[in-house]
Amino acid sequence: MIDESAFASDVQEKIRALSHQFAETYKCSYSCAKRSVTRHHPLEAEAAAEIDAKCNRVCLLVFGGYGTQGKYLKTIGDAFYSTGLRAFPHLEEPSSDTVAFVTAAGERLNWKDVYASLSGDVSAPVAVLCLKGLPPVAGVSGAAYERMYQDFVIKEGVRHAAGFVTMYDGNVPLTDYFASRASGRSAAELAATLSLCACADRNDAAKHGIVLEVPDGDDAHASSSEDEWARQAGGGPPAAPLPPVRNIFGNSVATSLSSRQDKGNVQRLLKGHNLNYVRSVDAYSGPEACAKRENAGIAFPVIVKPVSGAGSEFISLCHCDDEIETAFFIAHNRNTTQGTLAGHMIVEEYIEGPEYVVNAVGFRNDHVVTDIWRSRKFPVTVYGSRLSQHVETRLIESQRRPLSVESTTLLYDDQEFVHSLSDLPVASEPRRVVDYTLQCLTALGMYNGCSHCELRVDDRADSPRRGQPVLIELNPRPQGDIPRATDFVGYDQYTLLFYLAAASAAFPARGSAAAAHETMHDALPWPPAPPLYRSRSKVSLPLTERPTIRILFLNSPCTGVLCTYGVRKIEALPTFRRTTRSNIFEKRDTGFIASVFQTMDLLSSPGALVLEGTSRQLEEDAQFIRTLEKGNVEFNSLLVHLSVAYRISRFNNESDQLSNLKPKVKEFLDTAEFPPLYVDTQQFNLLVRLGLGSVLTCEAKAA
Structure with a gap:
């Protein structure tokens, strides 16, 4: 029998030892090393790569990025410097002599220069760092915001942050605060700004939930990442630090809640x-x-x-x-x-x-x-x-x-x-x-x-x-799922986010991180695409013949389970491309039951389907899917008869009728044009009691 407490203690000791080792190797703080080691345990190589990125590369911090959106951003980063740049219209033709921007030093660069800078030998490409979502902060508190900044940014040990992105609306005020701090504004200044913008005077503070307090000690200097590194690692910053990097995504923390939440x-x-x-x-x-x-x-x-x-x-x-x-x-x-x-x-x-x-x-x-x-x-x-x-x-x-x-x-x-x-x-x-x-x-x-x-x-x-x-x-955040129109446009919100981070690294700001806020937001080559997009796919066709995309949101009228037969019908449709917002159609181990709940909002939806085709094809297939969602009257009638036969067999020991009906369930599902997509809990429990529950379960995943 495994001693769980001893096992946990052994794991913690391994994490501590490896964290000390990596802190010495990468000349980073123990906190920086331990967070990455803990996050990736037991994958040491992944932890080491992340620590190296935090110390030596420009990072894009994504809070709540553990899901598909964070993975998508990382995928963009993997291909950005080789093929990804050509997705942007202004960079698609790198010979363009159109002026892209004027640097703070007055240097005029065209898009050909920008392309060369971004596609050249990039020794330290931008790294995407996916972190857990931030906990909510009640009210507006300069001290609470600062504690979060210390805990989630400084102690994380990221030396050069190009920006902070979150997938959660409730985290946006915090990432706006992080951006302001990383751009050189002090904790005391921001605490005062938060208070003054929310209240006409201090007497109104309590009524509005404003806490007029600032962190103890010297503000901006005591909180800098280099000082944190020095306190914990006992040394100075790396010998050849990267140039100052703009923090590019934040908006005014003073109006984050009132104007955008x-x-x-x-x-x-x-x-x-x-x-x-x-x-x-x-x-x-x-x-x-x-x-x-x-x-x-x-x-x-x-x-x-x-x-x-x-x-x-x-x-x-x-x-x-x-x-x-x-x-x-x-x-x-x-x-x-x-x-x-x-x-x-x-x-x-x-x-x-x-x-x-x-x-x-x-x-x-x-x-x-x-x-x-x-x-x-x-x-x-x-x-x-x-x-x-x-x-x-x-x-x-x-x-x-x-x-x-x-x-x-x-x-x-x-x-x-x-x-x-x-x-x-x-x-x-x-x-x-x-x-x-x-x-x-x-x-x-x-x-x-x-x-x-x-x-x-x-x-x-x-x-x-x-x-x-x-x-x-x-x-004030990216769309709630990975982009769906990228194949038609060529770029999307996430590729543009990464472009901004890469441009921030390639064209560093003039001045230090403690410089004026405006200095950290001087010009970048933006935008690499026109303000309004133009489709790339089959644009010469009439609108009635041109393929387009439709996102069909699944809506379950009941709480129960997903029926594989309905799933197979949907996957066979000519317009079906993939599921989104969930992996409910994913093939899993034999016998796996995919539960669904009655849809009452977007969050309780079983997921959504990405369909592609002409408007006529999309309408036909959407109607077919909605018919599957409504259920099948004949199937429901069969289960009613099955339920009656089951009760008769229990009380009268007469199983002939039940034996005759049971095979008809699978026979019906195998041949039905409109099999149900969902089976409610009561019906499913009946099928389980009769040994028929496996009829509805998902197919086995491929070996």
Whole structure:
């Protein structure tokens, strides 16, 4: 029998010994070495490579990058310096003499020079460092932000950070803070900025949750990575440090929460800039929300959603005050998956009309739109707690089963790629949506990094802005999955992020890390692509014949298991390319059961499908998939008869009918044109009792 405590102690001792060894080898701090060794244990080579990168290469830090997005960024880095540069239109023809930018020293460089600098013998290419997501910080606290910076950046031992990226909305204020610190601003200065921007005076601080404290000791100098290295390693920095590197992705930490996280305040800012906006009120309770809605004259229907959140979590479509109170009841004393307070919600007017998703990347408020999608959602009434499955399971296990209620949510249907944005007429709907989006990004201070915006074109008959776009949500981060239109455009948000990091390393800033903030943000060769993309794939074909991409979001009407027969039908469709947002179709060991839960928001969806084909093909296959999702009436009837026969056999010991029916289950699934994609829990349990559960399980993965 294994002594688990002794085994754990032995592992810790090995980690400590190897960390000391690597700290000596790479002349880094013990903390720097131990974090990498622990992260990659027992893979010593991977740990050593990461430590070497942290000490000797420019790093792009990705928080919450353990999943597919982080892996995708690393894949980009592997090919960037050899073939990846040719994906950008301005670098595709490296003979171009067009001026790319003027350096801080006044040197004029064209795109041919930029290509040569980035594609030459790069001795220390940019490294992508994927780290766990940052824990949420309650309120705005200069001291708490600084502690996080010390713990997640300084102690990590990264000597040259080109930027900080996060996949989580709730982490954005922290990465904005990290960017400001890495660009030379002191902890004391930032703490004062946070406080003054949030409150008119110190007496309002407590009301707004502002903590007016700064870290102990000397601020910027005591916190520098070189001093941290010196304290723990007993020496100075490496003999030949890399030149100063710009930190390129952060936006103003003073407005990170108020202008880009608080959904209600975002709309007020748009109003202040004379841009189309959504009328809303915020509240902490149902009665308060109902009173404020009435006073503001916001007519039903309305959307109720958390002030800060993502993935349509806790969103309700309400048609009366009772439904508003239900929406607040659902979110009471809950947190979103982003770590924010779900119970602080906004009530906003419901904008009916075509919906769009716009993805862009900016540097110094110069934005490149990488892709735009026509999006569709639909309302559905659901019965449940609306909590994530793991939260609900944890509550049930602790004898605190949450109350189920009826509410109306908005489910994602599909998103279809808009081809060749730059070729569309200026007055076309997608172009007007993009033009308005870029104005919103400027108004909200979203100057640097990735943005993911959801908008609608107001189609309400009585609206004074009918036919005009309005921003529904700004997410100051990359899109929520790996890009899907790269094959059509050539580049995407992630390749542009890596380009900026590589350019930051190739064209270092003039001055030290402690120099003025503006110095660290001097010019870079940007953008390497036009502001509006042009499709590369079969652009000469008429739109009706041109292949495009559609993302079809799966929506399960029940909690149960995935049926392999439905999966096989989908994978055989001519338009099917892959799954996204989950690996639910992945082949696993024989007997593996893929569970599904009733879809109540984007986060509880079983996943999404990437389909490619003409619009006609996509529509046909999408309808086929939706039919599979609805289930099969004949199959359900067969299981009802099977259930009756099972009960008869138990009480009367008459098994003939049951024996005759059991083979019909597999026979039906083998021959059905529309086999079910999902089988609910009750049906699956019946099949398991009859020894038929394996009929539905996933195929064995290839050896």
